[in-house]
Amino acid sequence: MPFSRRLYGAISLSLITAGFLILALLVFASLWFSNQIRVHNHQVVLNESAISSANSALALIERTEAARRGFLLRQTEGYARVVDMAQDQIKEPLGKLKNALTTLGLGDLYTTAETLTDRRMAEIDASIQMVRSGDLEGARNAFGQTDGQADLVSLRKTIADIVGQEEAELQGGLDRAANSAQYFFITAVLVVIVMLALAVAFYFLIRRYTAELNSSAAELERLNLGLEDAVQERTADLQHANSEIQRYAYIVSHDLRSPLVNIMGFTSELETGLSDVQAMVAKIEETDPEVVTPEAKVAVQTDWPEAIGFIRKATDKMDRLINAILKLSREGRRVFTPQRLSMTEFVTALADATRHQANEADAEIKIEPLPDIISDRVAIEQIFSNLIDNAVKYLKRNEAGLVKVSAKDLGRNIEFVVRDNGRGIQANDLDRIFDLFRRSGVQDRPGEGIGLAHVRAVVRRLGGTITCESVLGEGTTFRVVLPKVLRHEERERE
Amino acid sequence: MTQPVTIIMIEDDEGHALLIEKNIRRAGIYNEIKHFTDGTSALNFIYDTKDGPLSGLPVLILLDLNLPDMSGTDILAKVKNEEGLKRTPIVVLTTTDDKVEIQRCYDLGCNVYITKPVNYDSFATAIRQLGLFLAVIQVPDTAE
Numbered sequence: 036m037p038f039s040r041r042l043y044g045a046i047s048l049s050l051i052t053a054g055f056l057i058l059a060l061l062v063f064a065s066l067w068f069s070n071q072i073r074v075h076n077h078q079v080v081l082n083e084s085a086i087s088s089a090n091s092a093l094a095l096i097e098r099t100e101a102a103r104r105g106f107l108l109r110q111t112e113g114y115a116r117v118v119d120m121a122q123d124q125i126k127e128p129l130g131k132l133k134n135a136l137t138t139l140g141l142g143d144l145y146t147t148a149e150t151l152t153d154r155r156m157a158e159i160d161a162s163i164q165m166v167r168s169g170d171l172e173g174a175r176n177a178f179g180q181t182d183g184q185a186d187l188v189s190l191r192k193t194i195a196d197i198v199g200q201e202e203a204e205l206q207g208g209l210d211r212a213a214n215s216a217q218y219f220f221i222t223a224v225l226v227v228i229v230m231l232a233l234a235v236a237f238y239f240l241i242r243r244y245t246a247e248l249n250s251s252a253a254e255l256e257r258l259n260l261g262l263e264d265a266v267q268e269r270t271a272d273l274q275h276a277n278s279e280i281q282r283y284a285y286i287v288s289h290d291l292r293s294p295l296v297n298i299m300g301f302t303s304e305l306e307t308g309l310s311d312v313q314a315m316v317a318k319i320e321e322t323d324p325e326v327v328t329p330e331a332k333v334a335v336q337t338d339w340p341e342a343i344g345f346i347r348k349a350t351d352k353m354d355r356l357i358n359a360i361l362k363l364s365r366e367g368r369r370v371f372t373p374q375r376l377s378m379t380e381f382v383t384a385l386a387d388a389t390r391h392q393a394n395e396a397d398a399e400i401k402i403e404p405l406p407d408i409i410s411d412r413v414a415i416e417q418i419f420s421n422l423i424d425n426a427v428k429y430l431k432r433n434e435a436g437l438v439k440v441s442a443k444d445l446g447r448n449i450e451f452v453v454r455d456n457g458r459g460i461q462a463n464d465l466d467r468i469f470d471l472f473r474r475s476g477v478q479d480r481p482g483e484g485i486g487l488a489h490v491r492a493v494v495r496r497l498g499g500t501i502t503c504e505s506v507l508g509e510g511t512t513f514r515v516v517l518p519k520v521l522r523h524e525e526r527e528r529e
Numbered sequence: 530m531t532q533p534v535t536i537i538m539i540e541d542d543e544g545h546a547l548l549i550e551k552n553i554r555r556a557g558i559y560n561e562i563k564h565f566t567d568g569t570s571a572l573n574f575i576y577d578t579k580d581g582p583l584s585g586l587p588v589l590i591l592l593d594l595n596l597p598d599m600s601g602t603d604i605l606a607k608v609k610n611e612e613g614l615k616r617t618p619i620v621v622l623t624t625t626d627d628k629v630e631i632q633r634c635y636d637l638g639c640n641v642y643i644t645k646p647v648n649y650d651s652f653a654t655a656i657r658q659l660g661l662f663l664a665v666i667q668v669p670d671t672a673e
Contacts, residue, residue: 285627289595289624289625290595292624292645293542293545293595293624294542294544296542296544296545296548296624296645296649296652297542297544297545297548299649299652300544300545300548300649300652300653301544301548302649303649303650303653304548304551365627
């Protein structure tokens with residue numbers, strides 16, 4: 036089953052959307068994982084800082100203890116200075132430890148450690164001051180009698196606690212960071228696999244679609260070729276039929292002419308003879324009135340001339356009709372020579388030709404700006420002079436006439452509109468008016484009923500159409516749609 | 530001594546033939562007019578008559594193009610291609626006023642082409658003028 040363009044669109048759109056969603060997921064995951072890793076790293080730094088500062092604080096306290104003992108034994112000022120300096124030095128590791136432990140949520144542990152440290156440092160300081168003030172004995176007594184030893188032991192335990200806990204946490208943090216990295220890697224690999232799968236799917240989709248496009252293009256081309264052949268065949272048939280009809284019309288009209296020559300010729304002969312007879316009858320009437328019967332007189336003077344008159348009228352009309360058919364069939368065989376026509380000026384000139392009748396009918400002919408076309412000059416002249424002439428000819432007598440010619444661009448074609456406010460055409464006559472020898476409405480104007488038949492034939496030959504709208508008593512509008520450029524095929528006909 | 534010219538009228542319509550003859554006579558031409566209503570009998574006369582056109586009888590041919598048995602142009606071509614007849618004046622007198630047809634006749638060697646006007650006055654005038662033309666025309670001596 037061929038795959039519809041719509042289905043292709045839906046599938047490719049969903050593939051692309053899936054690709055984008057997965058990419059977005061990857062970006063989100065990488066952000067999340069990197070944040071995780073950052074958090075873990077921060078914790079690890081804090082853990083390390085807590086461990087190292089706890090260790091250095093303990094080392095400093097142990098050193099201070101040792102210096103105190105040394106001072107009690109030897110009163111060397113160097114030991115006392117160590118203790119003095121330690122009072123300051125202890126602040127740095129304690130500060131770091133406080134910072135790390137409060138951040139890690141072990142503030143209680145820190146408070147314990149700080150209290151114990153402060154107490155130890157205060158006692159040591161007190162004992163140093165006692166020695167300096169000369170009370171060596173008091174200081175020595177104080178050493179060992181206070182709860183100092185117990186404090187030191189619990190301080191060591193607290194520090195060991197801190198270090199132990201932090202080391203465990205450090206290990207956990209490192210593990211978690213490693214896990215995060217691993218998860219991230221797995222996610223990335225999965226994303227890459229899915230993307231590859233999508234790409235492959237997309238590739239096959241496009242391949243299949245392209246193949247189908249190619250085959251349908253080939254099919255289309257085949258159909259097109261067939262169509263062109265069919266059109267050419269039809270056109271040839273039509274042209275053939277058309278030229279057949281034209282030949283037929285031509286031959287018929289010629290063959291009709293031949294007897295007409297006889298009818299008219301011998302009618303003339305009769306007329307010539309008749310005048311002799313009339314002269315003779317007149318002469319006999321003078322010399323021998325009884326010989327001339329009234330019937331003979333009427334026949335010679337009234338009936339025969341009348342009969343001859345009717346024969347002449349009929350043959351004259353027949354002659355005009357035959358000439359019209361001849362003209363139409365000849366027109367159908369005329370070869371068009373397309374040229375650029377500036378329609379505004381051209382139609383104005385055609386309208387000027389009917390200016391005299393227009394003035395007589397108190398009518399105005401208004402030509403709006405018209406676009407140029409490339410067409411056959413004679414054909415266009417025949418179309419517009421007939422339409423304008425008709426419009427002027429069938430205006431209402433009791434009203435100022437207005438004939439308007441305008442145009443509308445239809446892309447490849449132009450619609451020319453000839454509108455009048457004349458007497459209009461009955462709705463059931465609208466088709467008839469384009470037929471040869473058919474006329475509509477009151478027959479008070481000369482004409483054979485040829486103009487519009489001719490116009491329609493010419494318009495069709497130019498590859499256009501003509502339509503008529505009319506309201507009886509209000510006016511008529513003729514719309515002529517003509518190609519902007521007379522097509523090549525039309526030029527080459529015959 | 531010149532022999533009077535015989536007018537050969539090839540015209541299938543008897544009426545036309547009569548009208549043509551009448552008007553030629555009215556123009557004052559009293560030469561013998563031989564009338565044929567089809568191409569075959571006309572060609573028979575031209576080719577097979579003893580002392581006929583081929584044997585030196587000076588003729589002028591009035592030719593209609595629409596004949597029942599052949600096209601007038603065939604007769605025109607045939608006569609104009611015949612060594613002994615090619616200088617014979619041929620007047621084509623027909624209803625056709627198609628330009629292509631007229632050109633074709635002149636190409637084939639017709640001397641005058643006249644369209645029969647349907648209007649009788651014009652027709653009569655045309656034939657009378659043809660008569661005047663015939664009165665002054667010099668027909669070559671075909672028998673050398």
